[in-house]
Amino acid sequence: DGVLLSELSRPCRMMLLVNPQSGKGQALILYNNHIQRMFNEAGIIHTLVITERQNHARELVKEADLSQWDALVIMSGDGLLYEVINGLLERPDWEEAIRTPLGILPGGSGNALAASVHHYSGASPVSSEELLVSCGFLLCKGLVSRMDLVSIHLSSSPRLFSFLSLAWGFVADVDIESEKYRHVGAARFTVGTLVRLASLRVYKGRLAYLPATKDHNNQQGLRNNMTVHCNNQASSLTPPPVLCRPSRDSSCHNTFHNSCHSNNSLKVRRSESTPSRSATKAPSGPPDSLLVPLDQPLPANWVVVPEEDFVLMLAMYQSHLAEDLLAAPDAVSDDGVIHLFYVRAGISRTALLRLFLAMEKGAHLATNCQHLVHTKVRALRLEPYSPKGIITVDGEVVEYGPLQAEVHRGLSRLITG
Numbered sequence: 001d002g003v004l005l006s007e008l009s010r011p012c013r014m015m016l017l018v019n020p021q022s023g024k025g026q027a028l029i030l031y032n033n034h035i036q037r038m039f040n041e042a043g044i045i046h047t048l049v050i051t052e053r054q055n056h057a058r059e060l061v062k063e064a065d066l067s068q069w070d071a072l073v074i075m076s077g078d079g080l081l082y083e084v085i086n087g088l089l090e091r092p093d094w095e096e097a098i099r100t101p102l103g104i105l106p107g108g109s110g111n112a113l114a115a116s117v118h119h120y121s122g123a124s125p126v127s128s129e130e131l132l133v134s135c136g137f138l139l140c141k142g143l144v145s146r147m148d149l150v151s152i153h154l155s156s157s158p159r160l161f162s163f164l165s166l167a168w169g170f171v172a173d174v175d176i177e178s179e180k181y182r183h184v185g186a187a188r189f190t191v192g193t194l195v196r197l198a199s200l201r202v203y204k205g206r207l208a209y210l211p212a213t214k215d216h217n218n219q220q221g222l223r224n225n226m227t228v229h230c231n232n233q234a235s236s237l238t239p240p241p242v243l244c245r246p247s248r249d250s251s252c253h254n255t256f257h258n259s260c261h262s263n264n265s266l267k268v269r270r271s272e273s274t275p276s277r278s279a280t281k282a283p284s285g286p287p288d289s290l291l292v293p294l295d296q297p298l299p300a301n302w303v304v305v306p307e308e309d310f311v312l313m314l315a316m317y318q319s320h321l322a323e324d325l326l327a328a329p330d331a332v333s334d335d336g337v338i339h340l341f342y343v344r345a346g347i348s349r350t351a352l353l354r355l356f357l358a359m360e361k362g363a364h365l366a367t368n369c370q371h372l373v374h375t376k377v378r379a380l381r382l383e384p385y386s387p388k389g390i391i392t393v394d395g396e397v398v399e400y401g402p403l404q405a406e407v408h409r410g411l412s413r414l415i416t417g
C-alpha cells in the first residue's frame with residue numbers, strides 16, 4: 001500500500017458531501033443507517049452538505065474556507081469526487097487546497113475509488129452496504145496517504161484532473177450507456193457490458209505513451225536536474241509491456257529502448273519535450289513537464305502503439321474500475337504510474353466477455369488473451385480518428401477528440417485507513 005502520511009486529529013471536523021441522487025437514490029438513507037452513529041462514536045464532527053445539482057460540490061469547494069475542515073468526504077459515486085478534486089485545483093491556493101485529506105463513502109453506482117480503498121486495506125472483497133461500512137471504519141481510523149492525480153488536456157476544454165480512469169471505446173461506451181440502468185446500482189456495468197457486447201465495434205485511432213521507468217520514484221529529480229546520470233539503459237527501464245504473446249508483438253515496442261542512452265541524448269530530449277506555454281496555460285494546478293502541445297509531434301522517447309484498431313483503451317490509476325472490477329490489481333494510490341490497457345481489434349465477443357468476467361478477481365492479465373496489452377506509463381496521447389464518440393474521465397463524459405495525460409505523483413491526499 002501507499003506510504004501513510006499522517007493521521008487525522010481528534011476531534012476531527014469533516015465536511016460530508018452527499019449526492020442524494022447518486023446510485024439508487026439512497027445515499028441519505030444509507031448515511032442515516034450506517035454512517036451517522038459510527039462517525040459520532042469516533043469523534044468525527046461532520047457537517048452534512050447535500051448537493052442540489054451537478055457542479056454544486058465543485059463550486060462549493062472552490063469557495064470554501066478550508067481552514068475550517070480537517071477533511072472533505074464524499075458520499076456518492078466517483079463523479080462527485082471528480083468535481084471536488086477539480087474544484088480544489090481551480091482555486092488560487094490550489095497547492096495548499098489539494099492537500100486537504102479526501103475521503104470516500106460508496107453511495108453511487110460507480111464506486112471504484114471506495115472499492116480500491118477497501119482493496120488497499122488488504123481486506124477481502126465485499127460489495128454494497130458491506131463496502132460502505134468498511135469505508136466508514138477506514139475513515140474513522142483516519143490514516144492519510146498520498147494519491148496520484150492525472151492531468152488531462154483536451155483539444156479545446158480547460159485542463160482537468162482525474163483520480164481514477166480515462167477510457168475510450170468499449171469501457172467508455174458501457175459506462176455512459178449504462179447510466180440508464182443506475183437504478184440497479186453497481187450491476188449497471190454488468191448489464192451495460194452485455195448490451196454493448198451484442199453490438200461490439202472497432203474504434204480507430206492512434207495511441208502513444210511515455211513508458212514508466214523502474215526508477216520513476218526519482219523522476220522528479222530527473223526532471224529538475226538535467227545532469228542526473230542515466231546509466232545502463234536496460235536496468236533503468238521496466239520490462240517491455242506485458243503482452244500475452246510477447247514474441248509476436250515485442251518488435252512493435254522497439255522505440256521503447258531509445259528512451260535513455262546517455263547524458264547528452266537525455267539533455268537533447270529534455271529540451272525537445274519541454275512543454276511550451278500553450279500546454280500549460282491552465283490558470284492553476286501544477287505544470288505538465290512531460291507533454292508538448294497536442295498539435296506538435298511527440299517527443300522522441302515516446303512509444304507509438306503500432307495498432308490503430310482497438311476495442312478499448314483504458315488508463316487506470318487506482319485498482320478498481322467498479323466495485324466488482326479489479327482492473328489494475330497491482331495499482332496503489334501513489335505509485336506514480338498510469339496503468340495502461342488496450343484491447344486490439346479482432347477479439348471475439350466470448351473472449352472479451354471472458355476478460356471482463358476474469359476482471360472480477362483481477363485475473364484478466366493471466367487469461368492469456370492475445371488481444372490484451374498492459375503497460376505502465378507516465379503520460380499518454382490518444383488521437384481518435386472517428387469524428388464522434390465517447391471519452392470518459394473518472395466515469396464522466398468529457399470533450400471527444402485528441403487528448404493527452406500526465407501523472408502527478410501524490411498530488412492529493414486520501415484517507416485510506
Ligand code: ADP
Pocket residue numbers: 019020021022023024051052053054055056076077078079080081083107108109110111182396
Ligand atoms: P453515480 O455513481 O450514481 O453516477 P456520481 O457521484 O457519479 O454517482 O454522481 C453522478 C452525477 O450526479 C455527478 O455528475 C454529480 O455532479 C451529479 N449530482 C450531484 N448532486 C446532484 C443532485 N442533487 N441532483 C442531480 N445530480 C447531481
Ligand code: MG
Pocket residue numbers: 077078079108110395396
Ligand atoms: Mg458516476
